[in-house]
Amino acid sequence: MSAQGNIILAIVEGPSDANALVDPLSKLLRNSQLRDLIADGDITLRYLYAKSHPGMTGSNMEKVMTKLIDADIKRRHVYVRNDVTAVVQILDLDGAFVPDGHVSQDERLKKRRYTENSILTPNAMETIRQNHEKQKNIRSLISMKDIRLGRRNVPFHPFYMSRNLEHVIWDKKQQLEPEDKSACAKRAFRRYVQHPEELLDLLRSPEVMHGFKSFEESWNWPQVADNSLARGSNLGFLLDVLNPQNM
Numbered sequence: 001m002s003a004q005g006n007i008i009l010a011i012v013e014g015p016s017d018a019n020a021l022v023d024p025l026s027k028l029l030r031n032s033q034l035r036d037l038i039a040d041g042d043i044t045l046r047y048l049y050a051k052s053h054p055g056m057t058g059s060n061m062e063k064v065m066t067k068l069i070d071a072d073i074k075r076r077h078v079y080v081r082n083d084v085t086a087v088v089q090i091l092d093l094d095g096a097f098v099p100d101g102h103v104s105q106d107e108r109l110k111k112r113r114y115t116e117n118s119i120l121t122p123n124a125m126e127t128i129r130q131n132h133e134k135q136k137n138i139r140s141l142i143s144m145k146d147i148r149l150g151r152r153n154v155p156f157h158p159f160y161m162s163r164n165l166e167h168v169i170w171d172k173k174q175q176l177e178p179e180d181k182s183a184c185a186k187r188a189f190r191r192y193v194q195h196p197e198e199l200l201d202l203l204r205s206p207e208v209m210h211g212f213k214s215f216e217e218s219w220n221w222p223q224v225a226d227n228s229l230a231r232g233s234n235l236g237f238l239l240d241v242l243n244p245q246n247m
Contacts, residue, residue: 006032007079008242009069011039011089016181017165020188021090021235024196028239032085037072044091044137045130061140065089065147065156081149086242087156089141090235092164095119096134097228103127112175114163117226142219157215157241162222162232168208171231203236215241 008029010022018036026034043064065087073080095114102117105124112127113120121127138158146153166172166184192199202208210232212218218234221227 005083006085007083008032008034008086008088009037009084010034011037011065011068011087013039013042013090013092016185017090019185020165020169020192021199023189024192024199025238027193027196028200029242032242035079037068039068042092042094042134043068044134044141047133061137062144062147066149069147069149082152084149084154086154087147088238089156089158091138091141091158091160093138093160093162093222093228094134095163095226095229096131096138097223098131098226100128100131102226103131114173114175114229116229119229159235159238160219160222160233161235162228162230167231168233169202200236200239203233207231208233209236212237
C-alpha cells in the first residue's frame with residue numbers, strides 16, 4: 001500500500017461530474033478519500049464506439065472497469081491497486097430505459113431533445129440501438145457486487161443520475177452545450193465543496209430520491225416506463241452502502 005491508502009474510486013463520465021459531485025462528497029468521508037477516475041465518455045457504449053475507448057473493449061463490464069483502473073494508476077502514479085478499498089460508478093441514464101416506441105425521429109434536429117416521456121432524435125434507429133446496449137451493460141453493472149483488483153475483490157456500487165447530472169442538480173431538462181455544462185459544474189463545486197451536506201440533502205430530497213427505501217430498490221425505478229427521463233438519482237445512498245469504517 002502506498003502513502004495514499006484507503007481510496008474509494010469514483011468512476012465518472014467527465015470532468016463536470018468530478019467537479020460537481022466527487023470533490024464535495026469526498027468531504028463527507030472521515031477515513032477515506034473519494035478520488036475521481038474520469039472515463040472520458042460513456043463506457044456502457046464502448047462496443048458501439050470502440051474508437052472512442054481504445055483498449056477498453058472486453059468480454060464483460062468488470063474487465064472494462066479493471067482496465068480503466070489500471071490505466072489510471074499507470075497514468076497518475078499516485079496510488080496502487082492495494083490502496084483501493086471500494087469502487088463506485090456514477091452514470092447518466094440519458095433515458096436509456098424508455099420503450100422503443102417512445103423514441104421519435106426528427107431529421108431537422110442536430111442532437112437529441114427530451115420530453116417528459118420521449119426522446120426526439122435525428123436518427124431513431126441509432127438511438128434505440130444505443131439504448132439497448134446501455135440497458136444491457138447497466139444491468140450487468142447492477143449485478144456486479146465487487147471488482148477483482150490483483151488478488152483482492154473490492155466492493156463495487158453503481159449509481160445513476162437521471163436523466164443526467166444537470167437534470168438532478170439544477171433541474172435542467174435539456175442537454176447543455178459543453179461550456180454550459182462546465183459552468184454548471186463550477187457553480188456546483190463552489191457551492192457544495194464548502195457545504196457538502198447541502199448536496200447530500202438535495203440528493204436525498206423527495207424530488208430526487210422518490211421515497212426509495214434501499215439502494216437495491218432504487219435501481220428498480222429507472223427501469224420502469226419513462227422514469228429514466230425523469231429527474232432522479234440514488235446517489236443519496238452513497239454513505240449508506242460504503243463500509244462504515246470508511247466514513
